[in-house]
Structure formats: C-alpha cells, structure tokens
Amino acid sequence: MKYPVLLAALLAGTSFMANAQQAKPEDTEVWDPVPKVVTPAAKPGDAPSDAIILFDGTNLDQWVQNNDGSPAKWDVKDGILTVNKNYGNIETKKAFTNYQLHIEWREPVGLEGTGQGRGNSGVFLASIGKGDAGYELQVLDPYNNKTYVNGMAGSIYKQAIPLANPGRPNGEWQTYDVIWTAPTFNTDGSVKTKARVTVLFNGVLVENNFELWGPTLYIGKPEYKAHGAAPIKLQAHGDKSIPLSYRNIWVREL
DSSP: OOHHHHHHHHHHHHHHHHHHHHOOGGGGOOOOSOOOOOOOOSSTTSOOTTOEEEEOSSOOTTEEETTTOOBOOOEEETTEEEOOTTTOOEEESSOBSSEEEEEEEEOOTTOOSOGGGSSOEEEEEEEOSSTTOEEEEEEOOOSSOOOOGGGSTTSBTTTBOOSOOOOOOTTSEEEEEEEEEOOEEOTTSOEEEOOEEEEEETTEEEEEEEEOOSSOOSSSOOOOOOOOSBOOEEOOOOOSSOOOEEEEEEEEEO
C-alpha cells in the first residue's frame, strides 16, 4: 500500500471512530407514534378489544343477503350459524380494505360424495359483486377428501395451493386466521398494488403473503378490475351435501 493511500485509510478510520464516539443510544430511539393499546382476549381465538364482532352466536345483525341487500337469512341456533342454501350468499354490511380476520367453521358428520361436493363453501375476502364475485379462500371437507389441490381447504381457489393440510375430521371445528391486504388502483383503473393474503389454518401457515392474480374465477385467467373497500362474503355453494356451519367471526381493521 502506498503512503498516500495508507494515510487516507488511517484518516478515514480515525473519522469513523470519532463519529462513533460522538453518537449516543438516544440517536436511534423512536418515540412516536405510540402504538394504540389493545387488550388481548382471555382465550386464544376470542376477539381482542378493538375487534369488530361479525358473529357472536346471537344474531346476523352485521350481515345481509348478497343478492339483494336484505337481512341475512341463514340459520342461527345454539350459538352457531349454518349455511342455508335456499337464500344464497351472505356478506357483511360493512366494507373493509386491509384487515385481520378470525373465523371458525365445521363440516357436519355424515357427509357423502367426494371432492368439491363435500361441504363446499368459501370465505370471500373481498366481495366485489353478486354471486361468487370476489377473492375466495376455499372452505371444504379437508379430511381424507381427494380433490384438485388448488381447490382444497386452505387454498386461494384456483390460484394458491396450501402449504400444508392441517384439517381436522368432520364434526370438529376448524379455524382460519387471515391477514388481508386489499389491492390498490391508479386513477386510470390500472393495478397499483396487487392483493396479498396470509392464512393460518388451525394455527398452521398455509398461505404465506401470497400475491393474488386477481379475483377468483372458476374458468379462465383472473384479471383485476378497480374497486374500493368491499364486504366479506360467505358462500352458499350449490353442492348437495349437508350444509356446514360457522361461529366466532371477528375482524380487526388494519
């Protein structure tokens, strides 16, 4: 190393040491904004203090029929909400953008049939129209039920295969915990940021910050269309199996 280069290196080292000695721990401390206080639930799975309760077992006051906006007509009994296929899908009165969702569901004992015909439903993370328009997290009998893997329980239907299948047998309650980041759009309607979702199924990570291709389609390639905040929708699927049930549904806006 030549002397001028060596001298420059020594001076740089000396300057660094001097700056390090002048720095204080307080220089890297951040005090604002202070996170809001949220009281956690007493039991895992119960709603924290800032949650919006969508179904607590008593009524469907937070829900309407997707087809016409009339009061939701699914069956509520003994603290449980059961799909009523005679009335079609239901959705929340309130529209959401980004959120944390907790929802529990149970397939009935005695299901017959196979694949997509066994206890089919769905949680549409954003309902953007009538019928099955939106972004669907599949609900289906997950236990010893062979079907296409991008349509099994825990999948983002026809888009994302779940990373695992932690499904319990029929008659036992299953849990989805979801982090939903809604898509955003430019003023001309083009996509600014795509939707993303993380899903824990019975406490097991099955979708890890997956970037959606667009709204759910049964046939064809998904394509985004600009929309704003949207309700959460539950599907009354047209299969002939015994209807499944839901309970303990709450959401936290993010």
